[in-house]
Amino acid sequence: MAILKTQAKEKGYFKVPAWEQALRCVEVVAVPALAFFLLSKGGAFALAGALLLGMHYPRTAYLGHDLAHNHWGPRDDAKPRFMLGVVALFQGFGSAWWIEKHELHHSFPNGCRVGEDGVLVPIDGDIDSVPWIVWDKALVDYNSKACKSTWQRLLSYVMPRFQVPLFFPLLSLARFNWSWQSIETAARRGLNLEAALCVAHWALGLTLAGFLTPGPAWTGWLWFLCAQLLGGFILAFVFVLNHTGMEVYDATEAKGFYDRQARSTRNTPTSAFLDWLTGGLNSQIEHHMYPTMARRNLPKMREATRKAMIDCGYVYEELKNGEAMAAVLLALGEAARA
Template sequence: MSDLDPGRVRPQQQYASLYTDLLRTVQELGLLRRRRGYYYTRMSCAAAVLVGIAVGAVVLGDSWFQLVLAVVLALTLVQVAFLSHDSAHRQIFDSAARNDWTARILSGGVLGMSATWWRTKHNRHHGAPNQVDKDPDVQMKVLAFTPDDVVRRKPFGRWLADRQGWFFFPLLTLEGVALHVSSIQHLMRRDASKAERVDLGVVIARLTLYVAAVYLLLPVDKATAFLGLQLAVFGLFLGAAFAPNHKGMPLVPAGMKLDFLRRQVLTSRNIRGGVITDFAMGGLNYQIEHHLFPSMPRPTLRRVRPIVREYCELHGISYTEVGLFSSYRIVVDYLNNVGLRARDPFECPLVATYRK
């Protein structure tokens, strides 16, 4: 795919050209074309289910069967979150503005979260996945991701870090609440823009109206159980879709520079599976391809996977793909043993090449 002669160019040029060649191939195959029909169908189905849940809640009235609807609502909102994610990555429309507005409507109006907060955080992650000084996803206060994080903690914190893998999935039940809180905190900054002030009004209105509707429709005990279950299931399933993608993969030390292709492939993990896995994980099971081509429509990721895998094998780049439950075992094991991991958890392939 490359016209460069490895014997006549410097290693930096060779590494830089690898992604360019792969991207050119993908573009020539038309794999970056928008799939608006797919997304219109997804959004229409999600809207229909949400309307059905609202009607069902009114019909059921004062009944513990409302908890079934709470679970269905949570799972539907997870799918809406995936759609917002795709729109924020500008996968749906050619127009950046239409993508951004769609993400803001889905995130703020339907989910009750800030699209601007999430986009800022997520873009930092995509720019430096698993880099300890740049990726916000490995800079959490609750979980320790590096040996240095463990060392800095007090005795109870170190005890918890040694067992944090077992607490990981129970903690995900709180992820929904954490996302709402983080969104509001971001939007309430003193230097928030006018657009963010508008987003704050939308998010607060959505959360207020939703909670008020639940408590007006149901007695306090059932309403509280409904909200608690909905938030717990939402956080668990959304977190379970994002968790296997990078946790337990190599960490990039602070200050280390890597070429784009290796940075994205070596720190990401794909999850094997079929249509059900694709649906449950919102296409995030093709994490390697998503990181290489963030604006690629979700249904195309499956098609580009064999191309990327073959390309990585051709150039000796490790391509990681495991089953879903295997990935969870890896995550739990890594988190439980993070304090025992090597101090330098990642050997840069560029440095290794230059050393030779």
């Protein structure tokens, strides 16, 4: 992997060219502006605007993901820091919450530690969704023990039993949860500007939607919330294909960084459209191996990475999108019945 990384750097794969950065800056502002303009026209135009805005929210999240992974340079530099603020305003997510949990996810995807009572406790926050979802049957005991209040215990009893039919509706609500966690984390850490920008996303969005809609204000608010639901669904759908349904393991039994990645990370098919739709996260294995690599270059590393991992005795899992979702639902179903 070190050799492949050196070769990729020599080819410039880790650089995001200036034209692409400029395009992303235009996109993050122009697409929402166009969506709200279409809302003002009403009817089919408004519907097209909602679809456009819903499709755009994952795109803005991918930009924040790139910035936090230092794709535009060290994230504490002026330009990435400014752009992360732009993303917080136009997306409603803050980088403090994302970085806090996502870097741990990269180190221990699907990883757990064993508690004093012998129960697996998630290290990776992406598989810790108590009391709403049990991502794997190995986490059933943890889900039960982690609930403290009566309300949480009730939810942890009811929700997992219906998590397969409720799964897609829950994905649609993901944006609201992530935005709230962003605001809570930023406020807790004293990052008042970031928290204010995340709040402003909702306040300005609802205000503009209520003002610009040709009908009653509530129709604009509904338009805005529907776009949020669509955006949350697309983004969560992309994320769950990468790791859900793969091994949930005791990190002390894994044989180092590459073994942890191979146990728990999968790719889904690549094409110009799929790379655009997923923000390059369909090449999830390569993203975990080279997290600072520009996303547009990740597919170029697939074949070499596959060969290197197989030669070193690791698994390289690649499934079609339908097969990956089937694996996700199978794991959720097994957890529901456990």
